[in-house]
Amino acid sequence: SAVISQKPSRDICQRGTSLTIQCQVDSQVTMMFWYRQQPGQSLTLIATANQGSEATYESGFVIDKFPISRPNLTFSTLTVSNMSPEDSSIYLCSVVVTRAYGYTFGSGTRLTVV
Amino acid sequence: GQQLNQSPQSMFIQEGEDVSMNCTSSSIFNTWLWYKQDPGEGPVLLIALYKAGELTSNGRLTAQFGITRKDSFLNISASIPSDVGIYFCAGQRYNNNDMRFGAGTRLTVKP
Numbered sequence: 001s002a003v004i005s006q007k008p009s010r011d012i013c014q015r016g017t018s019l020t021i022q023c024q025v026d027s028q029v030t031m032m033f034w035y036r037q038q039p040g041q042s043l044t045l046i047a048t049a050n051q052g053s054e055a056t057y058e059s060g061f062v063i064d065k066f067p068i069s070r071p072n073l074t075f076s077t078l079t080v081s082n083m084s085p086e087d088s089s090i091y092l093c094s095v096v097v098t099r100a101y102g103y104t105f106g107s108g109t110r111l112t113v114v
Numbered sequence: 115g116q117q118l119n120q121s122p123q124s125m126f127i128q129e130g131e132d133v134s135m136n137c138t139s140s141s142i143f144n145t146w147l148w149y150k151q152d153p154g155e156g157p158v159l160l161i162a163l164y165k166a167g168e169l170t171s172n173g174r175l176t177a178q179f180g181i182t183r184k185d186s187f188l189n190i191s192a193s194i195p196s197d198v199g200i201y202f203c204a205g206q207r208y209n210n211n212d213m214r215f216g217a218g219t220r221l222t223v224k225p
Contacts, residue, residue, distance in 0.1 A: 004156075042202060043157070043215045084207050102147050103204075104214055105156030 002027050002097045006106030008070050013083055020079045021109045023093030028073035030096070032068070037090040037108070048092075049076040083113045117141055120203050120216030127193055128224050135201060135219040136187040146179050146186040147213070151200045161188070162182030162203075193223050 003026040013019050023032070032049040046057040046066055055068035070076045080087050093106040120137045127133060137146070145164055149157035163179035163186060169175055176189045186205075190197055192196050203216040 007157075010143040034216075042217045045213070094156075100164045102145075104159070105155070108156045110154070 001030060001104045002096060004093055004094050004104060006105035006109055008067045008109055009107065010110040011112070013111065014054070015084050015113055017082065017083055018081045019077055019111060021093075021113055022069050023106055024075045025076070025095055027097065030073070032070060032076050033094045033103070034068060034078045035092040035093060035105075039089070042080055046078070049078075053069065068085050080111065083111075085113045087111065088113045117214050117219045118203060118205055118216040120219060122219060123217065126223070126224065129193060129195060131193055133190040133193055133197070133221060135203075136185060136186060137169070137205070137216045138185040138201030139205060140182040141205075142207070143214075144183070144208045145206040146177070147204040147206070148175075148177050148186070149202045149204060150157040151202065151218075153199075157202055179222045190221075194219075195223050195225055197221060198223050 005024045007022045011019055017026055033100045034046040036046050037043050044057050047068055049070040051069050051070045052075055067079045073078045080082045088111055090108040090110050094103045096103050116186050118137050147162045147197050148160045151157045152158050153175055161177040163170055163177055166179055166183050167181050168179040174191045179186055186203055200218045200220050202218045204213040206213045
């Protein structure tokens, strides 16, 4: 399966600022996703990062708040904009290489907004 | 929102005991997956199931894809301390490329 490098691994940010999270994959992948995991909760899909076109957002998530870039098949970024304490979560990048391997996750970015 | 109901929410067991957890849905899924998440890490795939009725093992772990395609269970036999963590079920449909996750089962193993 793929190896995912996600940066930063953690950050503490001031409210009102923005943070960009990077996801680098060691092989070309068609499907790339961004998930959010709030403290003590399960994973919720934010959006599908589409290469060469706008990301597809799930209900409750909008591009102005979570802009996503996908310039090629190995890299994507997620920006958390105008942060508030409610944005404190773990943000995870996920890819699918082949159906047999399921979805592979990065180790996540633990964000704390103060 | 979440469409998978995972139970139990948490389990406290003695080392050596067997564990069972399950996931149900009101919708049909074409693939069921079970993940484990350790603190500070992303979820790691344990078992993937692709056919209704399929029973698959991975060491001490066994999982089954329900006949109705609306449920799955995961069993862990002879638990050990390193089994501690949060276990998530996930379902995927052919029409959608994303996965939906259960709420997770937090497993504690007492030595």
